[in-house]
Amino acid sequence: MxxxxxxxxxxxxxxxxxxxxxxxxxxxxxxxxxIGSSGSGKTTLLRCLNFLERPDKGRIVxxxxxxxxxxxxxxxxxxxxxxxxxxxxxxxxxxxxxxxHTVLKNVTLAMELLAKERPNYKQDKKAIxxxxxxxxxxxxxxxxxxxxxxCYPHMISGGQQQRVAIARALALEPDILCFDEPTSALDPELxxxxxxxxxxxxxRNTTMIIVTHEMDFARDVADRVIFMDDGVIVxxxxxxxxxxxxxxxxxxxxxxxxxxxxxNGSQC
Amino acid sequence: xxxxxxxxxxxxxxxxxxxxxxxxxxxFSLPLGLLIAFGSMSRFRPLRWLVxxxxxxxxxxxLMLQLIIIYFAPGLLNMAFSWxxxxxxxxxxATVAFIINYACYFSEIFRGGIESIPQGQYEAGQVLxxxxxxxFFNVILLQVVKRILPPVGNEVITLVKDTALARxxxxxxxxxxxxxxxxxxxxxxxxxxxxxxxxxxxxxxxxLDWLEKKLSYFRT
Numbered sequence: 110m111x112x113x114x115x116x117x118x119x120x121x122x123x124x125x126x127x128x129x130x131x132x133x134x135x136x137x138x139x140x141x142x143x144i145g146s147s148g149s150g151k152t153t154l155l156r157c158l159n160f161l162e163r164p165d166k167g168r169i170v171x172x173x174x175x176x177x178x179x180x181x182x183x184x185x186x187x188x189x190x191x192x193x194x195x196x197x198x199x200x201x202x203x204x205x206x207x208x209x210h211t212v213l214k215n216v217t218l219a220m221e222l223l224a225k226e227r228p229n230y231k232q233d234k235k236a237i238x239x240x241x242x243x244x245x246x247x248x249x250x251x252x253x254x255x256x257x258x259x260c261y262p263h264m265i266s267g268g269q270q271q272r273v274a275i276a277r278a279l280a281l282e283p284d285i286l287c288f289d290e291p292t293s294a295l296d297p298e299l300x301x302x303x304x305x306x307x308x309x310x311x312x313r314n315t316t317m318i319i320v321t322h323e324m325d326f327a328r329d330v331a332d333r334v335i336f337m338d339d340g341v342i343v344x345x346x347x348x349x350x351x352x353x354x355x356x357x358x359x360x361x362x363x364x365x366x367x368x369x370x371x372x373n374g375s376q377c
Numbered sequence: 378x379x380x381x382x383x384x385x386x387x388x389x390x391x392x393x394x395x396x397x398x399x400x401x402x403x404x405f406s407l408p409l410g411l412l413i414a415f416g417s418m419s420r421f422r423p424l425r426w427l428v429x430x431x432x433x434x435x436x437x438x439x440l441m442l443q444l445i446i447i448y449f450a451p452g453l454l455n456m457a458f459s460w461x462x463x464x465x466x467x468x469x470x471a472t473v474a475f476i477i478n479y480a481c482y483f484s485e486i487f488r489g490g491i492e493s494i495p496q497g498q499y500e501a502g503q504v505l506x507x508x509x510x511x512x513f514f515n516v517i518l519l520q521v522v523k524r525i526l527p528p529v530g531n532e533v534i535t536l537v538k539d540t541a542l543a544r545x546x547x548x549x550x551x552x553x554x555x556x557x558x559x560x561x562x563x564x565x566x567x568x569x570x571x572x573x574x575x576x577x578x579x580x581x582x583x584x585l586d587w588l589e590k591k592l593s594y595f596r597t
Contacts, residue, residue: 160503194506198504201497205498207501222507223506277505281505
């Protein structure tokens with residue numbers, strides 16, 4: 110049984126059709142890479158999954174529970190949405206860390222706020238908060254940042270900031286962790302450390318959707334690959350299929366163009 | 378009457394009116410300004426329109442005129458409401474006028490500050506399951522405060538000097554007091570009032586610098 114089923118999602122911005130007939134599913138523990146050129150709708154798709162955009166059509170099903178149905182307004186109520194979006198975590202391209210909070214607080218803040226809704230919060234406040242601190246520290250050591258707990262985001266490098274953002278997203282234990290071009294805002298020499306963390310998560314069977322331009326990484330880490338162009342899924346399959354033996358002309362063109370560009374080194 | 382210590386103590390006493398007006402105005406106009414800022418950003422169009430029109434009227438007319446209208450209108454229009462008699466009535470009317478006026482200016486500074494926070498900060502809070510309220514208080518507010526501190530500081534310093542306008546409805550603040558001497562030919566008390574304002578603004582400037590330094594531990 111798939112952990113995520115996306116059924117016939119469509120999205121328009123004004124008259125611009127950004128997503129068309131998006132259909133795919135994801136098994137627990139799988140890593141899915143979404144590739145495609147800029148403007149192909151990859152990011153919008155991730156934003157739809159995280160309720161940052163509302164699809165005009167279609168359904169999103171997590172663990173057999175319909176969490177979004179464009180036809181059913183009951184699934185779109187603000188109070189409902191807030192809980193349901195916790196099925197997903199999202200790591201942004203430009204990190205979006207909270208600048209006024211320490212690295213540790215960035216990771217623990219959401220946990221602390223959610224803990225307030227627990228019925229036993231008042232009695233066990235101290236124990237709960239301690240537990241959250243511990244968890245935050247563990248997550249940060251998982252991404253190799255144990256020595257940065259008390260730093261503020263502007264004091265650490267972009268790669269470190271993105272690792273904090275990953276720890277922050279993991280804190281709420283989402284069923285599916287989404288990455289929106291996690292290394293695109295980084296200097297080339299900093300991408301490695303972030304990719305390593307993601308690779309690590311893949312090895313621990315974290316269910317992930319990664320929108321990326323790092324083709325070699327996608328090929329290496331993903332269990333499945335989706336190629337999108339112009340708002341539609343052109344092709345999906347294993348990395349061997351999509352990268353090694355693409356069926357569609359458009360996929361071939363995209364991959365060729367990509368190879369040419371990366372062969373010439375960085376151009377701009 | 379022309380005894381220097383006596384004059385100085387009377388000037389100091391009347392400067393307390395400026396100080397009280399200043400403190401009360403800040404205390405109430407800052408939160409009121411935040412409310413007005415929310416109103417002017419409301420997605421409910423009639424409310425937004427109403428609030429923005431109100432801000433336009435207040436910012437578009439002289440504070441001196443507003444003081445006069447607020448103080449005299451209830452009596453002239455035979456309203457059921459009227460200000461208490463005597464000194465206290467004049468002071469309360471002045472305070473109300475100042476609060477409304479400054480709240481409108483602050484609201485625009487707040488609006489600019491709030492709108493300058495990148496969308497990504499809200500989205501980061503949203504995907505972490507925070508409510509709008511939690512996002513505002515735990516993520517946005519302090520960043521806004523840091524960004525708007527310089528323009529708010531400007532307004533606060535202007536307010537110190539604007540308090541002298543309260544004399545238009547016969548609040549015996551420091552310049553009015555000094556004016557009484559100058560109309561009798563004694564000019565130095567009027568010049569001396571400048572020292573009071575300078576000293577007050579100097580202290581405020583130090584406080585604002587301190588606040589700015591306090592918030593320099595992070596960058597937005």
